[in-house]
Amino acid sequence: MESKVKISMKKESRDSKPTIVDVARLAGVSPATVSHVLNKTKRVTPETEEKVLQAVKTLRYQKNALASTLRSRNSQVIGFVTSQLHSIFWLRVIRAVEYTLSQNGYQMFLGCSYGDPARELELIESMLQSMVGGVIIATCINEINEKELPISPQIMNFLEERCVFVDTYPSGMNVDFVGVNNEEASFQLVELLLKKGYRRIAMVNGDSRILTARERRSGFFKALKEYAVSVDERYIFEGKNLGKRTGLEGANYLLSLDSPPEAVFLASGNLTVGFLEGCREKGVRIPGDIELVGFDDIEWTPVIEPFLTCCVQPSWDIGETAASLLLEKIQEKKEGRAKREVRLKCEVVIRNTFQKG
Amino acid sequence: MESKVKISMKKESRDSKPTIVDVARLAGVSPATVSHVLNKTKRVTPETEEKVLQAVKTLRYQKNALASTLRSRNSQVIGFVTSQLHSIFWLRVIRAVEYTLSQNGYQMFLGCSYGDPARELELIESMLQSMVGGVIIATCINEINEKELPISPQIMNFLEERCVFVDTYPSGMNVDFVGVNNEEASFQLVELLLKKGYRRIAMVNGDSRILTARERRSGFFKALKEYAVSVDERYIFEGKNLGKRTGLEGANYLLSLDSPPEAVFLASGNLTVGFLEGCREKGVRIPGDIELVGFDDIEWTPVIEPFLTCCVQPSWDIGETAASLLLEKIQEKKEGRAKREVRLKCEVVIRNTFQKG
DNA sequence: GTGAAAGCGCTAACAT
């Protein structure tokens, strides 16, 4: 008697959501059958299927994703670990990832390391504790260094089996990766300057331990070489990172030289923003006094001067491709398949003075 | 014998992470005790505590968050449902929310409804299925309408008990809310125009079923009234939403009038971007031909002309306050406490022509 | 202060 009361208590309480057991009882079948109907994991007669679906409907049953994942070890959640949450570029990538995942019935964890490698690992670990199905990482780790940043074999294994890196990845790691053709696009931008006859061309870039910085730098040098222009070390400014501050510092440095450059290649959108601020402070007019080409578009270009010539990263495609690649990887269980490196192409957008030239 | 083999198999396999049982065994205590040590949920002698912590360390044990949440009904995950993922404003809010949550040991789900109310509800439901502890919502639902968009009592209850709305909320709902002083800030902006002597002042705004649009509109009218300026209906342009396109349409309309306005109040940052595009197309110079004040700053203002006078929303504070409020609400179990409405103040930034005036 | 046992809601293996 006691137990019966308890059971009915449970069924009465309106704040607790219905479980698979409630559905089974109402449909007059076993919980296992309900599970099979909902997951299409075994054939069931149309008759019982109908009963189950009806019960689901009347109870407004929604399955508990946690219990399901815990038991089946199959999660419908993907984590996205980014290293910055500042630029419109990353916002677009996030949007594409979120959209692609949700279209496939997945949810997204979002975490930001703010450029701290240790924090990045913490985020990955905490996502693992929540049994995510996989992770997309915009890493801030340039190189695996067992001394400075030990990574457990478990994490290492996870990074290889259930991750996709975007934009950049730690050098020497064999991982799936989605990025852009940094070298080629940089080459094209610098070539525009060279074709126009400029020879005193500067570069503002970040630390070349960063993959993207390194590749863009390489494109710059390649172009100079192809046009037989010797490198003037005074025109090379390489700051700590690809951020705004570095751009500002680069402007302060380059614009103070005895013979300033005629043209500058800026290796990122944030660098460009900082560089423009520096120009403004120094009273240098853009366009006019100096010619700029930049990697990555800057948001406001369509609205107001200056219209900068740049290459536009396919930010949406980057996110979409990364998400699709990860889902594919997770769903086909082949553990040992070869890693893939996808390079999407940037579009070089020619604006302003170049149109006249 | 058979079972023993199985057990040892289990312990050998290196791909499975250690469980609380493994820790308990190694420390020579029961799983319950390990749980109590880790969660500080009961007093334990320092001696056994030490043993447990040691075992945790050597096994590199990390507790399974899913199992923990499933059993304790206490989740460390918060969902953020946004209605758009386009502007830098929302990026900042997201950043603040993510940061605040992670500082408190929480993880964040991110979902975007893209302005579709039905999708918004789906997102909330799927988060509920994952047993999130609470949700922060930038809603696109202006009004509860049982006919068009039925909301189950369960969801309704959840929205009231474990949610915080940001930026706007459905009219008539009694919920926790974090927003800004839309009316007051708009008043101040329009007052700047009035004090400078303008009388032919226009407004570009979104549909006033949207809370923010309504309040900003109200501030506009209040200012005109206070300065005894009668409203000229031709100068009121109210489009569908607060987006860029509406701003462009507003520019096309207002700049084509026989006697165009001398000054315009733009009720959002995106409206401003669109309006500027319209000005550019029509060859109207800003600043110069027409005076603008805008609600919400636009990203590039510090770098390039035009420097617009505007009010800056405290986007970081909005996100941080919303997250803190939600965590507080969840942690203090008082179910029936009064709802709170927090209004943060915008900073009016006076730039350009106003400085000379 | 500690442990045994039950159970959160689900799915997978094994019967029938």
Add this chain to the structure above:
DNA sequence: ATGTTAGCGCTTTCAC
């Protein structure tokens, strides 16, 4: 084709 049973990894009574 369906049901029975066990158990994912954890927390929580309730004994001792």
